[in-house]
Amino acid sequence: MNEKIKQSRRTFLKGGLALSAVGLAPAVLAPAVQAKSDNNSAIVWDETFEVVVVGSGLAGTCAAIRAKENGAKNTIIIEKMPVLGGTSAISGLNFSVVNSHLQKAQGIEDSAALFAEDISKAGGYQNHRDLTLKMADTTTRVLPWAIERGCRFHDKLKSLGGHSVPRTLYPVNGGGKGILRPLRRFYTQDLQGEIRRRVKFDKLHLNAQGEVMGIQVREQYFFDPNLGNDDRENTTGTIKHYRVTKGVVMAVGGYSRDVEFRAMEFPNIRDYIPTTTHRGATAGALKSLVAAGAQTVHLSLMRFAFDIPTEDLQWGALVDPKTGQRFISEKNNRQVVAEAICNIMDRNEGRFPLNIYDQDGIDNFHDKQRLHLALEEGMMVKYDSIEALANGEGIDLTGLKATLKRYNEDALAGKDSQFGKDMTALKQVSVKRAPFYAIKARPKFNYTQGGVLINENAQVINRDTAQPIKGLYACGEATGGLFGRIRLTACSCPDAFAFGVIAGEQVAKA
Numbered sequence: 001m002n003e004k005i006k007q008s009r010r011t012f013l014k015g016g017l018a019l020s021a022v023g024l025a026p027a028v029l030a031p032a033v034q035a036k037s038d039n040n041s042a043i044v045w046d047e048t049f050e051v052v053v054v055g056s057g058l059a060g061t062c063a064a065i066r067a068k069e070n071g072a073k074n075t076i077i078i079e080k081m082p083v084l085g086g087t088s089a090i091s092g093l094n095f096s097v098v099n100s101h102l103q104k105a106q107g108i109e110d111s112a113a114l115f116a117e118d119i120s121k122a123g124g125y126q127n128h129r130d131l132t133l134k135m136a137d138t139t140t141r142v143l144p145w146a147i148e149r150g151c152r153f154h155d156k157l158k159s160l161g162g163h164s165v166p167r168t169l170y171p172v173n174g175g176g177k178g179i180l181r182p183l184r185r186f187y188t189q190d191l192q193g194e195i196r197r198r199v200k201f202d203k204l205h206l207n208a209q210g211e212v213m214g215i216q217v218r219e220q221y222f223f224d225p226n227l228g229n230d231d232r233e234n235t236t237g238t239i240k241h242y243r244v245t246k247g248v249v250m251a252v253g254g255y256s257r258d259v260e261f262r263a264m265e266f267p268n269i270r271d272y273i274p275t276t277t278h279r280g281a282t283a284g285a286l287k288s289l290v291a292a293g294a295q296t297v298h299l300s301l302m303r304f305a306f307d308i309p310t311e312d313l314q315w316g317a318l319v320d321p322k323t324g325q326r327f328i329s330e331k332n333n334r335q336v337v338a339e340a341i342c343n344i345m346d347r348n349e350g351r352f353p354l355n356i357y358d359q360d361g362i363d364n365f366h367d368k369q370r371l372h373l374a375l376e377e378g379m380m381v382k383y384d385s386i387e388a389l390a391n392g393e394g395i396d397l398t399g400l401k402a403t404l405k406r407y408n409e410d411a412l413a414g415k416d417s418q419f420g421k422d423m424t425a426l427k428q429v430s431v432k433r434a435p436f437y438a439i440k441a442r443p444k445f446n447y448t449q450g451g452v453l454i455n456e457n458a459q460v461i462n463r464d465t466a467q468p469i470k471g472l473y474a475c476g477e478a479t480g481g482l483f484g485r486i487r488l489t490a491c492s493c494p495d496a497f498a499f500g501v502i503a504g505e506q507v508a509k510a
Contacts (some may be wrong), residue, residue: 005355020032022297027187032218035350045242046241046242047242048242049074049075049076049244050074051064051076051246051247051249051504051508052214052242052243052244053075053076053077053078053148053504054077054078054248054251054252055248055250056077056251057085058088058093058476058497059475059477059500060077061187061500062186062439062475062496062501063501063503063504065186065504066503066508067507068193068504069191072215072246072507075193076108077187077195077196078196079195079197080200080221080279081197081280082197082198082223084184087253087281088175088176088180088385088496089176089180090176090278091176092174093175093492094169094170094171094175094491095139095143095171096115096139096160096168096494097143098137098140098167098441099111100143101144101358103166103167106157106392108166108167109165110167111452112136112140112183113133113136114164115136115139115163116132118488119233119482119487120132120135120162122488123355123449123483124484126301126484126485127296127452127482127484128284130255131456131481132483134394134456134502135151142279143169144446145181146179148260150183150185151182152172152173152178155173157169158170160309161311163490168198181492188366188491189221197238199218199219200217200237201285202215202216202218203292203480204248204289208384210469212248212292212469213471214242214243215291216240216249217237217239218236218239218240220236221236222238224236228297229294229504230284231259231282231287247471247472247474247507248475250474250475250478251286251475251478251497251500252285252432252478253280253281253477253478254277254447254477255283256275256277256302256448257275257278257279257505258281258284259271261283262445262448265272265302266300268301270342270350273443274444275444285478286452289452289474293462293463293464294452294462294463295452295460295462296450296452296453297394297450297453298449298481299480300444300450301450301483301485302447302450303447303483304445304448305334305443305444306334306338306443307374307380307439307440307442308355308365308371308380308428309425309442312366312370312472313441314421314426315362316330316357316358317330317357317407318354318435319400319403320348321332321348321351321353321396322347323399324398325399325402325403326383326407326419327353329421330423331422331426334443334485334486336484338443339354352440353441354393354437354438354441355438355439355441356431357437357438358433358434358436358437359435359488360430360433361429371509375507378468379440381435381438382435383438384424384435385434385436386401388436403474406418407431408430409508411428411429412428447492449480449482449483449485449487450472451480452478452480454473454479454481454499455468457506458474458475458479458506460501473503475502475503476495476500477495477496482495
């Protein structure tokens with residue numbers, strides 16, 4: 001074990017970290033303390049903790065670890081689902097880091113300011129740049145901290161679209177196995193931290209000064225995906241009241257799965273648009289934060305992902321299968337392309353458009369790893385001829401041939417006469433050399449840039465006073481403002497890492 005970690009553990013043991021018979025830190029039973037809740041009724045606290053972290057994903061796990069490492073011995077993670085990890089457990093978690101050991105070894109010059117500028121540019125400069133810069137700067141110290149606690153990364157950097165320099169590490173075995181599991185193991189085994197599953201956060205308890213006293217939860221709660229709105233309709237579980245002496249960290253993720261809520265914010269995102277997030281990503285916790293006075297930001301912004309990188313859409317022709325015609329420049333940013341696809345699908349009763357490539361286009365793909373994955377899993381299909389492709393994909397052949405004839409002529413001329421795509425910059429790549437490839441252009445709703453506003457110390461801001469709500473912290477996708485209109489690729493992981501660590505450090509000081 002790393003010597004620093006050994007010393008940290010000895011410090012906790014000397015400080016009186018009690019261990020239960022099953023190896024978990026026992027909850028401190030509260031005396032019969034009574035306080036006033038927001039409806040002026042008396043609260044009898046069932047248990048008392050120094051810190052409660054709501055959510056067991058990457059941000060929440062980092063917050064809990066740092067809270068305990070900084071002296072908040074009686075810290076607990078609660079998770080509403082039976083399975084831990086949230087969306088982090090099923091995400092790749094590519095980790096963009098400034099001045100990593102790999103950058104230094106390769107002589108790559110980078111800075112927090114450059115990383116923050118890349119994020120700001122991608123987001124249309126609609127982000128809160130102080131938060132973006134803080135996140136970028138914090139990645140430098142978080143990476144070695146994570147590695148010391150068991151996270152494993154490949155020994156090479158990814159060069160991704162929108163990033164000025166190669167700065168992205170990717171975990172061994174993927175994000176859940178390479179990052180989240182080692183951190184959870186460190187929290188539960190090395191720090192003897194407790195995690196409670198099926199505990200649903202319902203609301204915050206505030207005192208007369210608007211400071212957090214504790215939370216109301218439901219233990220033995222069972223999430224029901226068949227309900228129209230689980231947060232409102234699900235009444236399972238036993239109500240308990242947890243008192244907190246330092247604070248609550250909200251690491252509850254986004255709301256991509258909340259069809260009712262997202263339809264209010266994004267009326268063009270229909271039920272048939274898939275999402276890559278876990279099924280518990282609903283808006284209930286966000287609504288409770290709003291009820292407690294939290295300022296929200298960017299709730300009407302969302303991020304789409306495709307089965308292949310957005311920058312590789314440009315090497316082919318994106319066509320409406322009903323007509324075989326193009327409808328947008330494939331070189332547009334992911335948001336513009338995704339919204340255009342949603343409009344086409346509205347007219348075609350949910351039928352996905354397709355990207356058509358020839359061998360030259362495939363050879364120019366930026367991310368060969370995801371290309372091979374798409375081919376292996378059958379998302380992308382290879383055909384010997386355009387006729388076979390049109391027949392296999394159900395595209396109008398006459399319309400497709402006319403579209404590709406014009407597209408190929410434009411490629412030779414160097415300019416797209418329909419939508420202005422710079423074909424010269426794309427090496428005049430056309431769609432005429434067999435074999436041909438087709439992949440459904442599926443915009444997947446995978447991230448919500450909106451959430452509660454925090455400051456650089458991860459404190460949640462009150463919408464009325466514009467000041468921090470004492471005892472309330474947030475991190476990860478539960479927050480908003482870091483990214484703006486479009487979240488740059490490989491940036492959810494640094495956000496969760498950086499502000500998870502910050503939230504844990506700050507709440508422990510309270």
